Amino acid sequence: MSAQMLRVTEIEALSPLVKRFRFEHPGGKKLPLFSGGAHVVVEMPDGDLLRRNAYSLISDPQDGSGYEIAVRREDGGRGGSRFMHSNVGQGDTLRISTPLNLFSLDARARKHVLIAGGIGITPIIAQMRQLLRMQDRFEIHYAARLRSEAAGLRLLPRLPHIHSHISDEGDRMDLGAILDRQPIGTHVYTCGPEGLITAVAQCAARLGWPRGSLHSEVFLAPPPGRAFEVTLAKSGRTVTVGPHQSLLEALEEAQVEIDWSCRGGACGRCETDVVSCHGRIEHNDHWLSEDEHSSQTKIMPCVSRFRGRELIIDR
Amino acid sequence: MPATKFTPSIISRPIYGGLTPHGTVPALMLASGPGGEALLDLIAADPAVLPHATVIYIPEGSDLGPRLEAQGPASYVEAASYASILPRFRKLLAEAPMNTRLYLAGTEGLIGQATAEALAAGMLLEAIEAEHRGSLARRMQCVHCKGITEDVTTDPFTCSHCGLSLFVRDHYSRRYAAFQGVCVDAETPGEVPPKQEIKA
Numbered sequence: 053m054s055a056q057m058l059r060v061t062e063i064e065a066l067s068p069l070v071k072r073f074r075f076e077h078p079g080g081k082k083l084p085l086f087s088g089g090a091h092v093v094v095e096m097p098d099g100d101l102l103r104r105n106a107y108s109l110i111s112d113p114q115d116g117s118g119y120e121i122a123v124r125r126e127d128g129g130r131g132g133s134r135f136m137h138s139n140v141g142q143g144d145t146l147r148i149s150t151p152l153n154l155f156s157l158d159a160r161a162r163k164h165v166l167i168a169g170g171i172g173i174t175p176i177i178a179q180m181r182q183l184l185r186m187q188d189r190f191e192i193h194y195a196a197r198l199r200s201e202a203a204g205l206r207l208l209p210r211l212p213h214i215h216s217h218i219s220d221e222g223d224r225m226d227l228g229a230i231l232d233r234q235p236i237g238t239h240v241y242t243c244g245p246e247g248l249i250t251a252v253a254q255c256a257a258r259l260g261w262p263r264g265s266l267h268s269e270v271f272l273a274p275p276p277g278r279a280f281e282v283t284l285a286k287s288g289r290t291v292t293v294g295p296h297q298s299l300l301e302a303l304e305e306a307q308v309e310i311d312w313s314c315r316g317g318a319c320g321r322c323e324t325d326v327v328s329c330h331g332r333i334e335h336n337d338h339w340l341s342e343d344e345h346s347s348q349t350k351i352m353p354c355v356s357r358f359r360g361r362e363l364i365i366d367r
Numbered sequence: 368m369p370a371t372k373f374t375p376s377i378i379s380r381p382i383y384g385g386l387t388p389h390g391t392v393p394a395l396m397l398a399s400g401p402g403g404e405a406l407l408d409l410i411a412a413d414p415a416v417l418p419h420a421t422v423i424y425i426p427e428g429s430d431l432g433p434r435l436e437a438q439g440p441a442s443y444v445e446a447a448s449y450a451s452i453l454p455r456f457r458k459l460l461a462e463a464p465m466n467t468r469l470y471l472a473g474t475e476g477l478i479g480q481a482t483a484e485a486l487a488a489g490m491l492l493e494a495i496e497a498e499h500r501g502s503l504a505r506r507m508q509c510v511h512c513k514g515i516t517e518d519v520t521t522d523p524f525t526c527s528h529c530g531l532s533l534f535v536r537d538h539y540s541r542r543y544a545a546f547q548g549v550c551v552d553a554e555t556p557g558e559v560p561p562k563q564e565i566k567a
């Protein structure tokens with residue numbers, strides 16, 4: 053994964069829990085352009101620990117003068133977002149990967165409907181900037197619980213086709229009303245909690261929409277869990293995965309060569325064959341099929357864990 | 368006339384899965400000639416497809432029109448040709464909601480052109496059902512002059528634009544809704560193999 057050291061040039065609080073970070077090249081060089089929906093992986097060296105978290109870019113895809121992300125502090129998380137909030141200051145340099153897009157706009161669309169829940173608004177901000185530039189037809193529906201916590205409100209322009217729904221004020225997003233009567237050629241992009249993505253899929257299915265018109269990205273951080281051991285078939289070594297560590301991180305710590313990209317169970321790059329499994333793999337990815345999950349023949353080390361007697365993987 | 372079964376060929380050769388009903392969602396149904404029978408079969412399989420269906424029928428000498436109309440779709444239009452109905456078909460696509468299904472039945476030329484039109488309007492392939500009925504005539508594009516010759520029934524055939532003798536390939540362009548015709552006597556001018564009727 054190619055990456056470069058970039059300097060933090062701006063930090064701004066968008067809400068009590070969400071901060072915006074801007075990164076620029078220390079020598080003022082232009083950064084590679086990207087497309088709306090892309091993310092970067094930020095490396096956070098914290099003592100002996102090297103954390104890597106993926107964040108969606110919120111800046112203009114056509115603007116190479118800097119990259120911007122918005123980070124929500126997750127106090128129950130594994131510490132990456134806390135590190136960004138408390139340890140990173142203006143002028144610091146961090147290693148940032150080249151942008152990669154697993155949530156791009158569909159070029160066949162005649163109209164785009166963007167649906168975001170909470171911090172899921174981030175990729176949609178860059179998609180919106182791209183759509184505004186291309187003068188494509190779109191609408192945005194952004195749902196948040198409290199106005200004071202709705203960081204997206206600071207990032208969304210006031211336009212008649214951009215709608216915010218604050219549930220605490222009695223304005224709940226009505227998916228049925230949003231999807232009903234949309235013209236053919238409409239594509240829907242949903243980012244937010246798993247429940248929202250499922251709700252959009254169910255609503256679209258109920259209305260009889262073709263499935264190919266639905267696109268989504270779940271914000272998936274590797275969930276913590278119980279510590280477990282994994283045996284590596286190629287070397288016979290055994291690696292211990294700590295409660296707040298992912299299997300991928302444990303493999304990296306053990307200097308095992310492994311490819312990755314999204315670190316969130318979506319891109320498929322870290323897919324690993326299981327040689328033998330006595331126990332249950334806790335699959336947390338969105339990459340493998342249901343059959344692959346139930347047969348326990350593959351694992352995505354970036355997000356999935358294991359419980360049981362023995363797991364041998366082909367690494 | 369039953370649905371045509373094509374022999375397996377190269378991957379670009381379209382295959383038509385047949386008309387599977389999708390229930391009460393809005394439907395556009397477009398058929399020509401014996402394709403009308405496929406619509407009647409579809410309606411018989413699931414009458415729920417009718418109340419929100421717009422049926423366009425191009426009889427091409429067939430007498431299925433009155434039977435189709437008698438089924439009682441939301442609206443029924445008869446057309447002299449695909450070209451004559453195209454403006455109306457475009458308007459229907461432009462006004463169609465996202466849950467619309469398109470049911471096509473008839474010749475490959477009709478299915479292909481209507482599919483290309485629907486894709487251009489933003490419809491997804493998975494929302495289109497198609498069944499081949501009737502003539503095996505192909506819509507051919509000459510790869511040399513780019514002209515399109517309709518209703519080609521023999522292989523080789525003569526390009527109606529540039530006059531070359533063209534070999535009928537299974538290589539298909541979804542965008543042009545046409546098979547590709549390649550000069551058959553390029554290496555040995557004048558040596559044209561005997562014409563054969565195109566088979567499925």
Ligand code: FES
Pocket residue numbers: 311312313314315316317318319320321322323337339352353354355
């Ligand atoms: S790194 Fe993308 S699925 Fe694991």
